[in-house]
Amino acid sequence: MGKRWSNRIALGVLWACGLITVAALGAVIVYVFVRGIGQITPEFIFTKPHGVNAEGGIGPTIWATLYVTGLSMVIVTPIAVLAAVYLAEYAVQGRLVNAIRFAADTLASVPSIVMGLFGFAFFVEAMGFKFSVLSGALALSFLMLPIVMRATEEAIRAVPKYIRWGSYGLGASKWQTVSRIVLPAALPRILTGIILAMGRAVGETAVVIFTMGQAIYLPLSPLDPGRSMTVHLYTLAMEGINMDAAYGTALLLMVMVLFFNLSARWLAARNRRLR
Amino acid sequence: MTSVPAVATAHEALTGNPRFSVRGLEFYYGDFHALTGITIDVRENSVTAFIGPSGCGKSTFLRCLNRMNDLIPGTRVEGKITLDGADIYGPGVDPVDLRRRVGMIFQQPNPFPMSIYDNVAFGPRLHGVSKKSELDEIVENALVRANLWKEVKDIMGRGGLTLSGGQQQRLCIARVLAVQPDVLLMDEPCSAIDPTSVQKVEDLMAELKSSVTIIIVTHNMQQAARVSDETAFFLQERQGEAAELIEFGRTAEIFTSPRDRRTEDYITGRFG
Ligand SMILES: Nc1ncnc2c1ncn2[C@@H]1O[C@H](COP(=O)(O)OP(=O)(O)O)[C@@H](O)[C@H]1O
Numbered sequence A: 001m002g003k004r005w006s007n008r009i010a011l012g013v014l015w016a017c018g019l020i021t022v023a024a025l026g027a028v029i030v031y032v033f034v035r036g037i038g039q040i041t042p043e044f045i046f047t048k049p050h051g052v053n054a055e056g057g058i059g060p061t062i063w064a065t066l067y068v069t070g071l072s073m074v075i076v077t078p079i080a081v082l083a084a085v086y087l088a089e090y091a092v093q094g095r096l097v098n099a100i101r102f103a104a105d106t107l108a109s110v111p112s113i114v115m116g117l118f119g120f121a122f123f124v125e126a127m128g129f130k131f132s133v134l135s136g137a138l139a140l141s142f143l144m145l146p147i148v149m150r151a152t153e154e155a156i157r158a159v160p161k162y163i164r165w166g167s168y169g170l171g172a173s174k175w176q177t178v179s180r181i182v183l184p185a186a187l188p189r190i191l192t193g194i195i196l197a198m199g200r201a202v203g204e205t206a207v208v209i210f211t212m213g214q215a216i217y218l219p220l221s222p223l224d225p226g227r228s229m230t231v232h233l234y235t236l237a238m239e240g241i242n243m244d245a246a247y248g249t250a251l252l253l254m255v256m257v258l259f260f261n262l263s264a265r266w267l268a269a270r271n272r273r274l275r
Numbered sequence B: 001m002t003s004v005p006a007v008a009t010a011h012e013a014l015t016g017n018p019r020f021s022v023r024g025l026e027f028y029y030g031d032f033h034a035l036t037g038i039t040i041d042v043r044e045n046s047v048t049a050f051i052g053p054s055g056c057g058k059s060t061f062l063r064c065l066n067r068m069n070d071l072i073p074g075t076r077v078e079g080k081i082t083l084d085g086a087d088i089y090g091p092g093v094d095p096v097d098l099r100r101r102v103g104m105i106f107q108q109p110n111p112f113p114m115s116i117y118d119n120v121a122f123g124p125r126l127h128g129v130s131k132k133s134e135l136d137e138i139v140e141n142a143l144v145r146a147n148l149w150k151e152v153k154d155i156m157g158r159g160g161l162t163l164s165g166g167q168q169q170r171l172c173i174a175r176v177l178a179v180q181p182d183v184l185l186m187d188e189p190c191s192a193i194d195p196t197s198v199q200k201v202e203d204l205m206a207e208l209k210s211s212v213t214i215i216i217v218t219h220n221m222q223q224a225a226r227v228s229d230e231t232a233f234f235l236q237e238r239q240g241e242a243a244e245l246i247e248f249g250r251t252a253e254i255f256t257s258p259r260d261r262r263t264e265d266y267i268t269g270r271f272g
C-alpha cells in the first residue's frame, strides 16, 4: 500500500471520528426535539401539573430550577472570587496554595450522587434546612465552587502585568489595584466561568433530588421544597407516567443548558475581540 | 545637602538641588548581583538621561527609585537613596506613597481598559478626589500638559485602548501627571510609538521639566542629546557581572568629550 493510500485512510478515519461526534450530538438534539416540540405550549411552560398522569404543565419545576441555580450562584460567586483573588494575588505560592488548588480540582471530580448524599446528611439533616431550595443551593454550590474559582484564578492571571504596574505606579495599594483594575479587567472571563457553572447546575439531578426533594411545589421562601426539571423528567420517565411531558421537559432543559453554554461562548469570543 | 560625600564622577555643578541622591547602591535579583556601586545625584528642574546597552540595568535602577522592585519577589537593595533628603528605603516609608510622588512611564503604553477620562481620573480618585468639577479640571490640566488634550477633548468617554500607540503613551503620561508627581521616570517611552508622538513627548518633556524632575531611559543617542541636561552611562562589562555607572555628566560634555573610553565607544556605536 502506497503512502498516498495510507494517508487517505488515516484521513478517512479521522473524518469519520469527527463525524461520529457531531452525529452523536445531532442525534440527541434531533430526537429530543422531534419528541418534545409538540409539547411546548405556553400552558406547558406556565401551568402546574395535575391529574394522575401529570397532565398540564411543568411551570413550578422550571421556577424551582431557576431559583435553586440562581441562589447557588449568589452563594458561590463571592466565595469563589475571593478565594481566587487570594490564591492568585496574595498567597505565597507554594505547598499550601497547591493543596488548595488540588482540593478544588478534586471537589470538581466528586461524583454528583456522592455530593447529593453529603448534601442530604449535612444540609438537610444536620443543619436542619430540610428538603429545601436552600439545601439544594448549598449542595450545588459545592459543585459550582471549583469551576468558578479556577475560572476566576485563570482570568486574574491573564490580566497583563504591565497594567498592574501602571496602577502601582500611581500609588495604588495592592487591594486598590486588585479591586479597581484587575477584577474589572478579568470580569468577562469570570462571568464566562459563572455561566458555565450555572449551566452545569441546571442540568444536575442527583444533587437536587437528595436536597430539594421531589414535591411539586412553587417555592417562594428559600426554605420551601421543590422539584427541579431534571427530577421531574426522571420521575415522569422512570415511572412511565407521561412520556410526552418527559420529552417536553427534556427539550426545555436542553434549550436552557444550551443557552448558558452559548452565552458563555459569546462572552468569551467578544472578550477576545476587544483585546 | 552639604554633608553628602562627593559624587564619584564629579562634574561641574548645575543649578538646582539634588532631588535624588544615590550612594553606593547595590541591587540583587536573588543571587544575581545586577547593579554595583551606583552613586549619582539627579537634579531638580532637569532632564537626566540613562543610556547604555540592553541588559545593563537601566530599568532595574529606575525601579529602585520608586521601589517598584519591591513587587518582584527575592530582590534586595543595599546602599542609600534619598529623595529630597529623606531615605526612601528608611523605616516608616510607605512605597505606595513614594510611588505617587515618583511616577513611572513604561516602554509599552499601558492604559487601563476604561475610558480616557477614567484613565486620567484614576489616580486622583484613588487619592480621594471625588468632586466632578474638581476632577474635570485635573483631567483637562493633565491632558494639556501631556500634549494630548486637543486630540481627545471630544472623545473623553471612549476607551483608552482605542487610541493609537503614541496617543496611549501620552494618555499614560497624563494619568501620571494627574497625581502631581515630583519626579517622572520614563523607561524607553518612545521606542514603541510613532514619530509624531515622539516629537510631542519630547516637547512635553521640555515644558514639564520646570515643575517635574524627569529621568528618561533611552536607546536613541540623538534623543538623549536633544532632551537631556545630564547623561549617565551604565555598562555591564561582562555577562553575569554587576553593572556599573561608568560616567555621569552634562549631556553636552558626555557627547562631545567623554572622559571614559567605554563611554566614547558606546556613543560612537562601537558596541551595544
Ligand atoms: N525580574 C527579574 N529577575 C531577574 N533578573 C532580572 C529581572 N529583570 C531584569 N533582570 C536582569 O537584570 C539585568 C538588567 O536588566 P534591565 O534592568 O532590564 O536592563 P536594561 O533596562 O538596561 O535593558 C539583566 O541581566 C536582566 O536579565
Ligand SMILES: [Mg+2]
Pocket (backbone or CB within 6 Å): B058, B059, B060, B187
Ligand atoms: Mg529596560
